Amino acid sequence: MAYVNKCIADIYFLDALNLFLDTQWLYNTPVTDLLTERILDSFPKEWLNALQILENGELNDFVVKKITKPEWSKTLITFVEKCRYIDQLPIINTVLSTELPKNFQIGLNCKKQHEIMHLAHLIHLQCAPQNIKIIIDLGTGLGYICQLLYHLYGYKVLGLEKNQVNINNARKRQLKRYPDSLTHVKYNYCDLTCNSAKTIETILSNEFQEKSDVCLIGLHACGDLSIYASKIFCDMKAARIFIMVPCCYHKLSISKNIKINESTEKQYFNNFPLSNCLKTVINNTDFDIGSFLRQPFLRLACQESADRWNNMSIETHNKHSFYVLARAVLQLYATKNGFSFKKRTQKGTRKSQCFDFKTYVRDALSRYILQPQKGEELKEQDVQVNLDMHEKHIIELWKIHCDKLKIVEMYTGLQLMLQASAESFILQDRLCWMKEQGLKAKIIPVMNKYLSPRAYAIVSQKR
Numbered sequence: 001m002a003y004v005n006k007c008i009a010d011i012y013f014l015d016a017l018n019l020f021l022d023t024q025w026l027y028n029t030p031v032t033d034l035l036t037e038r039i040l041d042s043f044p045k046e047w048l049n050a051l052q053i054l055e056n057g058e059l060n061d062f063v064v065k066k067i068t069k070p071e072w073s074k075t076l077i078t079f080v081e082k083c084r085y086i087d088q089l090p091i092i093n094t095v096l097s098t099e100l101p102k103n104f105q106i107g108l109n110c111k112k113q114h115e116i117m118h119l120a121h122l123i124h125l126q127c128a129p130q131n132i133k134i135i136i137d138l139g140t141g142l143g144y145i146c147q148l149l150y151h152l153y154g155y156k157v158l159g160l161e162k163n164q165v166n167i168n169n170a171r172k173r174q175l176k177r178y179p180d181s182l183t184h185v186k187y188n189y190c191d192l193t194c195n196s197a198k199t200i201e202t203i204l205s206n207e208f209q210e211k212s213d214v215c216l217i218g219l220h221a222c223g224d225l226s227i228y229a230s231k232i233f234c235d236m237k238a239a240r241i242f243i244m245v246p247c248c249y250h251k252l253s254i255s256k257n258i259k260i261n262e263s264t265e266k267q268y269f270n271n272f273p274l275s276n277c278l279k280t281v282i283n284n285t286d287f288d289i290g291s292f293l294r295q296p297f298l299r300l301a302c303q304e305s306a307d308r309w310n311n312m313s314i315e316t317h318n319k320h321s322f323y324v325l326a327r328a329v330l331q332l333y334a335t336k337n338g339f340s341f342k343k344r345t346q347k348g349t350r351k352s353q354c355f356d357f358k359t360y361v362r363d364a365l366s367r368y369i370l371q372p373q374k375g376e377e378l379k380e381q382d383v384q385v386n387l388d389m390h391e392k393h394i395i396e397l398w399k400i401h402c403d404k405l406k407i408v409e410m411y412t413g414l415q416l417m418l419q420a421s422a423e424s425f426i427l428q429d430r431l432c433w434m435k436e437q438g439l440k441a442k443i444i445p446v447m448n449k450y451l452s453p454r455a456y457a458i459v460s461q462k463r
Helices: 006-022 045-051 056-065 074-086 110-130 144-153 164-177 197-207 225-235 276-283 295-301 314-336 357-367 380-385 387-436
Strands: 134-138 156-161 185-189 214-222 239-247 254-259 265-269 339-343 368-372 440-445 456-461
Touching: 006 074, 006 276, 006 387, 045 074, 045 387, 056 314, 056 387, 074 387, 110 144, 110 214, 110 239, 110 456, 134 144, 134 197, 134 225, 144 156, 144 164, 144 185, 156 164, 156 197, 164 185, 185 197, 197 225, 214 225, 225 239, 225 387, 225 456, 276 387, 295 387, 314 339, 314 357, 314 387, 357 368, 357 387, 387 440, 387 456
Parallel strands: 134 156, 134 214, 156 185, 214 239
Antiparallel strands: 239 456, 254 265, 339 368, 440 456
């Protein structure tokens, strides 16, 4: 979104808030509680009538391309138009034809290879014209992109990370595979906060004994880290370019929880909203954002994109809707009977067991314990005695609700349509904050959203 003046941002944020308030039935409850909270009952009947008669390809096009039909209800068409307007994310249409060098592919899946190759290319495009030779990677992990930036373009790179195990492993990888980079790529411990600018400057001076302009980068900086990075960029005099791909919005730190009832609480965050512009819009309305811009909203913003439904087969749709509804039936049974699910194993129900519901239930009951919410914990032998009874009653419950498979998939499609609007809203708030700091900033598409859903970088250069 181009901020021609403050009024445009005000209108955008207000329209977005109204959209999310009106559509919170689509995202404000975990999908496991679709049945327990009767969320599907909120589906407007006229929407249901229009969408349930669509062929598979038409449903895919509706979600991915936002194609509507003139005979549909005005409210459904308006919903689609609002999603299209609030989604200000740029179109991704550039994909590199070059591959990652062979020695960098070892141990990396296609997704990670795609991400570091495309981000490295963007970094070089931004840094080379400014003659910047030093990159600081915030939250470097195992340092994949650090090594690539040196190998492809000759940058000096400082990788900062708060996990000492990651630092140790990055250094081991470097010694084993990239020993020629030892004087050019350095890894160091730093527990990053918004006040880390001076600490970083000290580390930089110790590792590379030269004063030079630098570029701050981050690939999928989780939660608050991307916000801290923005503030560090403002404070560091030597930092001239900022390139950040944020991730995991739902992990932003919470400043306040207010319990509403047994299952719901209002949530307020330390770094969202971020800009004074959005805060002012909220303060000038009667919106209580703690009730609808909660973690489920932030989780929606970092879900996979609607692109996943491009040419999706009926079989894949059926598998997905089965898994969602089956898990919701389990949750409904547990809630109705005063149980909670306790995992016996690290992973819950396996999707490989989705070919029929009876097999699914048996697999689920082998991997979860239905633990009474009140009273003493059940012992393993007591659990085993009740398995057949639980299985019988859960299957009976499935027979009551199995006709909702199609509506579950339509519900998912509407969520996907809203996802880009939610992510755009969060990123526009961050862009607006950067403008308030006297910085120019823009969103640049970096990656293929099908491979890497968090595909956008916030890019800023100091004047």
